Amino acid sequence: METSTRVLIYEDNPDLQASLSQLIAGAPGLSLVGAFGNCTQVTTDVARLQPHVVLMDIDMPGINGIEGLRRIKAGSPNINVVMLTVFEENERVFGAVCAGADGYLLKKTPPARLLEAIGEVRAGGAPMTPAIARQVLQLFPKAPTSSAATADDSAANLSPREREILRLLVEGYSYKMIAADRDISIDTVRSHIKKIYEKLHVRSMTEAVSKALRQGLA
Amino acid sequence: METSTRVLIYEDNPDLQASLSQLIAGAPGLSLVGAFGNCTQVTTDVARLQPHVVLMDIDMPGINGIEGLRRIKAGSPNINVVMLTVFEENERVFGAVCAGADGYLLKKTPPARLLEAIGEVRAGGAPMTPAIARQVLQLFPKAPTSSAATADDSAANLSPREREILRLLVEGYSYKMIAADRDISIDTVRSHIKKIYEKLHVRSMTEAVSKALRQGLA
């Protein structure tokens, strides 16, 4: 069912557009479904071409890349959009991220890395140039709140250890993962979870997770 | 700056601590200034050892990595802290990022990449595993233009039927119960859930439930 990843390009520089197109078209597993020099028709473009991934230049005449991104996301939030830019300007990083960018690369990114990035974004990752990633992190509000929810005993009568393991379940850990992570036997994990079930009156991981999230036990 | 980047390690798993230590100690341009199994002395540790980069495990007994990070940043905001974790957790990414993490890597990251990451963080970058980077991006408040409050890109385009089944999963239903409830074959339930997993980028019921509850899909 996985055919080929459909890629759409927006890049106003003809040379760069050509080389990007060539790169995509020649890559196994990727198919180029279009390449445009501006975003004026972006909404209809994506509707018609049904891309999985869009490579979007930020600096373009007319509608810029961020606005283009916004329009794509407004209509098709599931399309993965990777922004391309020459410089690492803080302002635009913020705008792009808030508009829902799924990746952010410098144009000087080597071709091989670019192809890799398309794979990553399709797999649910967010390829970013490290320097940009740093900026993204710094955009976060430095929370003074102590969110270290390790010792909150307001919840059920779960022991600290049990609560700890419940948190891991909520994060989607399997028994095996918990055992590995906490460096204990999988049988011990079983044992703890068994008791958690008893105390929460549930009989499956999903019920426990659901209950935990709804009652703020995790 | 000195000739060598001073690296400090916090990792409670002895084996991993040993191999990390060996890796750092043996790397040109890096010098290992310490390795601890817990964060209890983190404030005095960093004051004494003056590291440039700290590799911080997230899951540690006692003071966890995020709290450790917070304490480091409180006193020495210039120290670069790279968080290490075994699996892709969802909840802690937010905590770590808000506490000022400068990088976020999976422990399975190959040694070469880890060394590269230390270089990146020293150079002002933020090395991140792509999947985690994506989570970070998704933490951002989406722009006002998003009228489709369904938000998440990786989650939203579930078909009506898929959404319906996801709701039942959240309620704690098993495959069998869903099949009975909706009067369809259990194989059909499997099929639907398989597709849900693909779209949500998860691989287990608990992950799906967790994601659904957190993103209001249910």
Add this chain to the structure above:
DNA sequence: CGCGCGACTGCATAATCATGTGATACCTAG
């Protein structure tokens, strides 16, 4: 009209999970 897609069904195998029945060890309160 054919094509793709969503809903649906079936089958098979491997991995995980749920549960029960023990057991050892530490710590703390009685």
Add this chain to the structure above:
DNA sequence: CTAGGTATCACATGATTATGCAGTCGCGCG
């Protein structure tokens, strides 16, 4: 000292879940 709670580990059996592969059927669209 002893009972009770917590944390650890073991072994076993049956149920459930995860995945892959393979189809049918109806519907909207170019």
